[in-house]
Amino acid sequence: MTLFIMLLIVGGGLYVYFSSTFERNKPVITLEHNNGYWNFKKPLHIKIEDDSAVKSYKVIMKNSNGDTTLVYEQLLIPEKNIDLNIKPPRGSYSIKDKEIKIIVQAQDVSKWNFLNGNASAVEYKLVIDKKRPQVSIVNNSYKISRGGSAIVIFKVQDDNLEDIYIEGNHGKHFLAEPFYKEGFYIALLAWPVQDNSFKATVVATDVAGNIGKAYVPLYLKEKQYRLSKIKLSDKFLKGKIADLAEDFEETQGVENSIEQFKIINEDVRAKNEALIHKYTSVVPQEMISRFKIKKMYPLKNAQVVARFGDHRKYYYHGEFISEAYHLGLDLASHAMAPIKSQNGGKVVFADYNGLYGNMPIISHGLGLYTLYGHCSSLDVSEGSDVVANSKIANTGKTGYAMGDHLHFGVLVQGIEVRPQEWMDKKWIKLNINDIIKSAKKIINGK
Ligand SMILES: [Zn+2]
Numbered sequence: 317m318t319l320f321i322m323l324l325i326v327g328g329g330l331y332v333y334f335s336s337t338f339e340r341n342k343p344v345i346t347l348e349h350n351n352g353y354w355n356f357k358k359p360l361h362i363k364i365e366d367d368s369a370v371k372s373y374k375v376i377m378k379n380s381n382g383d384t385t386l387v388y389e390q391l392l393i394p395e396k397n398i399d400l401n402i403k404p405p406r407g408s409y410s411i412k413d414k415e416i417k418i419i420v421q422a423q424d425v426s427k428w429n430f431l432n433g434n435a436s437a438v439e440y441k442l443v444i445d446k447k448r449p450q451v452s453i454v455n456n457s458y459k460i461s462r463g464g465s466a467i468v469i470f471k472v473q474d475d476n477l478e479d480i481y482i483e484g485n486h487g488k489h490f491l492a493e494p495f496y497k498e499g500f501y502i503a504l505l506a507w508p509v510q511d512n513s514f515k516a517t518v519v520a521t522d523v524a525g526n527i528g529k530a531y532v533p534l535y536l537k538e539k540q541y542r543l544s545k546i547k548l549s550d551k552f553l554k555g556k557i558a559d560l561a562e563d564f565e566e567t568q569g570v571e572n573s574i575e576q577f578k579i580i581n582e583d584v585r586a587k588n589e590a591l592i593h594k595y596t597s598v599v600p601q602e603m604i605s606r607f608k609i610k611k612m613y614p615l616k617n618a619q620v621v622a623r624f625g626d627h628r629k630y631y632y633h634g635e636f637i638s639e640a641y642h643l644g645l646d647l648a649s650h651a652m653a654p655i656k657s658q659n660g661g662k663v664v665f666a667d668y669n670g671l672y673g674n675m676p677i678i679s680h681g682l683g684l685y686t687l688y689g690h691c692s693s694l695d696v697s698e699g700s701d702v703v704a705n706s707k708i709a710n711t712g713k714t715g716y717a718m719g720d721h722l723h724f725g726v727l728v729q730g731i732e733v734r735p736q737e738w739m740d741k742k743w744i745k746l747n748i749n750d751i752i753k754s755a756k757k758i759i760n761g762k
Contacts (some may be wrong), residue, residue, distance in 0.1 A: 329437025339366045342434040342692050343422040351525035353476060354442040356408040357475060359401040366424040371395035372660065375402055378417040394425045409750035415443050446712030449474035449520035449528035454500065455746040455755040461537040463509035463734045467748050468532050469502045469755040483517045490729050495684055497759055504682050506728035509541060509625045510641060515715050541625035548632045554579060574632055577600050577716040581638045588670040592687065595665045597730035599683040607682050607752060610658045611741040615647045617724050622646035624669060624734045643732035644689065644725035651720040652710045660704040663696045672723065678702050
């Protein structure tokens with residue numbers, strides 16, 4: 317009999333110990349997506365989880381005015397997971413405290429603890445930051461043309477700054493570099509040639525979630541680009557295209573010339589351009605006080621053989637096959653002509669890149685890059701420094717090139733821009749160098 321009672325006690329004890337009715341884990345409280353700041357605008361995300369179920373919870377704000385209950389609930393049907401979006405208290409705009417406390421209490425339905433259940437209480441200290449970052453434009457290029465470049469210098473003030481960028485078309489984020497004095501930034505902008513319009517807005521966010529914005533007042537100048545209809549000849553398909561098709565893994569096993577052309581013009585091109593965009597999207601983050609670019613003329617006594625921005629549509633026996641944009645300026649002089657860079661920089665890529673053949677890319681700072689396609693030989697290698705006016709390569713016809721020429725590309729933060737602007741001394745002075753000069757005067761308060 318005593319044994320039976322003992323077994324009952326032990327059994328009952330084990331039941332209580334292992335049963336979910338008597339679970340002993342406290343509710344777990346988490347304040348999500350928060351780094352210790354609150355702007356009294358965005359709701360606070362609080363998660364309460366419990367192994368049995370939560371039967372009640374309470375969220376209290378403590379500040380110099382005392383305690384305010386933000387939410388209190390006793391659940392008729394207890395829940396295992398509770399997601400709360402706590403809105404700021406009424407009249408929070410008048411709260412002057414720099415810091416407040418949020419206390420979250422929760423209790424579960426467990427019968428543990430002499431049927432009282434398990435209770436949790438967590439206290440969070442939150443810094444109150446209701447101020448949005450102050451963004452002001454110091455100076456910018458007066459205009460930007462389709463396919464062209466511009467520069468902007470701006471000021472951002474905030475105690476808890478988190479991120480600064482310039483939003484362009486299709487959600488593109490242009491990155492800014494700290495400039496000249498604390499709180500000032502500089503960035504190059506580019507209007508992609510395929511886009512009908514352009515808009516740039518400086519955006520600054522702080523850790524409390526406040527957002528400050530300023531629109532860059534650029535005058536938009538439309539520029540027409542050529543639309544070319546190109547007939548694909550059998551000679552071209554059986555010659556250049558058949559040769560290229562042997563080189564690329566994408567065209568292995570593809571026998572049809574039209575198919576080969578389509579794959580080369582679309583898939584291979586996209587892959588080659590993705591590589592270019594990756595290498596040219598990097599913007600240094602150290603503070604700069606000068607950015608001086610000299611007129612670019614990579615090839616002396618050169619003829620322009622194809623323009624930037626040409627929209628090429630390819631046809632075979634009257635049927636549309638494929639299309640592409642020509643995103644550089646093709647220059648030709650004599651075979652294997654020397655290519656020079658008038659601006660110093662760092663070589664970020666120097667290798668074979670499909671349609672572009674042998675191709676070095678040079679970074680000139682501030683997210684400005686130059687690219688040289690179809691080279692026969694290279695004098696530079698990845699990682700090497702380029703001194704202004706030094707020879708970097710020789711022209712050739714590697715990759716997708718008919719004759720010996722240079723495909724000269726200029727990129728701003730991963731976007732191809734019209735090289736002619738950067739080859740025009742007057743354009744550079746008016747749109748870039750003078751803008752920086754007068755920005756410095758404004759910053760110095762002169
Ligand atoms: Zn080209």
